[in-house]
Amino acid sequence: MATQVVMEALSPTMEEGRLVEWKKQPGDTIVVGDVLAEVETDKAVMELVARVGGVLLGHLVPAGTIVPTAEGVAWIGAAGDAMPGAVARAVTPDAPLAAGAGATNAASAASAAPTSGVVATDLVGAGSAPAASTSAAAGTLPVTASPGALKASPLARKMATEQGLDLRAIAGTGPDGRIIQRDIEAALVGGTAPRLGAPAAVVAPPAPARRVTTDGPGYEDIPLSQIRKTIAARLVQSIGPIPTFYLTADVDMERVAELRALLPPEPKVTFNDIILKSVANALAQHPECNAWWQGEHGTIRRWHDVHLAVAVAIEEGLITPVIRHADRLSLREIATASRDLVARAKARKLSPAEYTGSTFSVSNLGMLGIDEFTAIINPPEAGILAIGRIEPKPVVYDGTVQVRRRLRITLSCDHRVIDGAVGARFLQTLVRMLENPLALVW
């Protein structure tokens, strides 16, 4: 059976890629590992390699097309196989339909479409026509992607198609790792799978945790002004690819400590959870800090929601599980989510979707006795906050010297996105929140 070649996520943050050039043509023999095409990602031009061997049956998109990840771009099969039928999903609006591209393959007569090895269809009932079959020719069945050796039950495939979930990002718990109904249900509840099928012009956020109530893509791309471009170019020359500067603040944590003492014991809420909640809320008020640098696209992406990465030390190094929509979660939900993510991170049980797609990061070394430090920005994010330890210190308070619990936090800012005053205002809001934790319930 023919295997569909899909646009792979060639970088952790890649959501779409421009197919720069086809390196293999229909009819070419393909060996596993062959470079099929060059793809321009959000970071660089990379190679799309064959995962299966055989003969390239045909291209689904011409060179130059922007294709979302997990969308089909070609088919590989045995010599003489007909190319499977029309792809019914909306690809880039101006991309020709698969059947058209397939016709370039002498082996695939136009009539092959309705009779070919259809993988799974949506036509389960008269009343359930697939939502995405807008461009399917009458009489042809829509084909869902069948990437390589992906194992999923027909029911799971139907649910994923209907819900626009990317099966490849879902961990299967069925026999031999097969993706089954409960995995899809878990992904829908937990929001751990990126969604597919958004038209290329409006790319979906990498992993919305739940049905977000706002319409639209979840962010706004701000075109780079000339002054921003110049600032960016000069700063990079001066200090390196990510021109970082640091802002440090000293926070009084007495009231946070009082608040924490009043909370119920379960779920356990740590100081870090309260800091995470405050960071999320402060970022919601300062969206200019909740942003990605996308200079190569000429934009800064300002995210509507806060997807907060938490740096977790593991045996092999470091991983950053992401609390999705942290700004929409209650303190209790943040505490629960962070405990779960940290535990699974340490057990190496995170799916890629759970540690990618963050909009801002927090790193805490306080428990290791570090007073303060500077953290390194995780691109394309524009900022990361370094949390030191909370320690009783003598400070001047209310005109007298008192011993109070203090915390030092340091914000690393990508200067191309965040200017000094912008970062300082965000930090000011954050400090105000931590010193008046009642603000958390605003």
Added chain:
Amino acid sequence: MAQFDVIILGGGPAGYVAAIRASQLGLTAAVIEKDKMGGVCVNIGCIPTKALLHSAYVANLVKKEAKELGIETGPVTTDYGVAMRRSRKVSDQNSKGVDFLMKKHKVTLIRGTGTLKPGKAVEVNGEMHTATKAVVIATGSRVKGLPQAGLEIDRKVVISSDEALFLEKAPKSVAVVGAGAVGCEFADVMNAFGAAVTLVEVAPRILPIEDVESSDALAKSYKKRGITILAGAKIVSTKVGANSVTMVVEAEGKTHTLEVEKVLLAAGRAVNTENIGLEAVGVQLTERGFIKVDLATLQTTVPGYYAIGDIAGPPMLAHKGSREGTHVAEVIAGETTHAINYSNIPSVTYCHPEVASIGMTEEQARQAGHDITVGRFPFSANGRARTSGETDGFVKIVRDAKYGEILGAHIVGTHASEMIHELAVARENEYTVAELDRAVHAHPTLSEAIAEAALDAMGRVIHA
């Protein structure tokens, strides 16, 4: 004193399968059994009743249809004793087969009654045996009386399936109390062997756990064959005599006085939890009297002690017990294994027509809040069913309206017991109604009715 990796208490379909699987996984296993190997299933349950039901099936076929099929038989008589002895032979062969399997898999068979002791030990005939890894309790269940209705099993006029399976002749009249699988099967057998059968059921319909359409179809077929059904019944009084029973039953607003030669009790079973030392090791029971187990591992409340089969909770079915046997052996051996899918265990009543089901009934699916569509196909519209004159019954599929998930399937028909597994495989693999249809079904077969019911569930049935 002997030592094994696993000691299994009970050699029924749960216990002996656990022993074989344990042995396959390299563990040494011992089975303790006081009676014949194979338990109730092989000796006084599944197997002999199916042998009798086959006799009943042939009797009905010859009596009622031979002439139409072009076969002249002359007067047909039946002899329950002959059928019974044949069923015994079948059971004995099966039991010996289990003995052979024990030898083949090098499972040690210890004859006697085992009593659990702390420290993963079991005492049999004064001798102590210890398990290094686990003790598995698989002591099963037994028939029980209905004292609240004045019916204690006396093994003469008030009997259970245990006695019915050894009768030399069929009674002239019998009241079967309880219209679950066992009651319906014996009603079928007794009717075919000439008894006047009254089927008494407390619930509003026979086969109360099946889909209402299945119950109705079987009731219709039974009434056609002269079986009296008193559903929604209340036993008002019972007088047990030396050779007969007088029973007053209220049903559907009327009072019926039954004078019968025998009463066959088929209303539930009791689990064998007594005198096996559960208290001594601290194994806890559920409120309903089953052994409390963790369904993922089948471990009881005491580490190292596991329970499987009837004693570990409903459904009390041999195939559920056997699957638990396989599963528990894998858990004990430390294999990676998937938890048993208890929602996908087929239920079959081997009467004529047979009734088989898997998953939810239509009513259960609605109550669970599913948005459903129902597909049906009657065997009267199926070519193969017509060739054999077995057009009673139908295939019914309850699907989820959105994705086509097969929530439940119900088959009434001559070979329903064999057909249900297409749905079992489909559900286990999460195929939807679309995949059921897409698999080409041979023509002419009864199984085409499954594909047609799937099509009907999608609103495009072909042959009806």
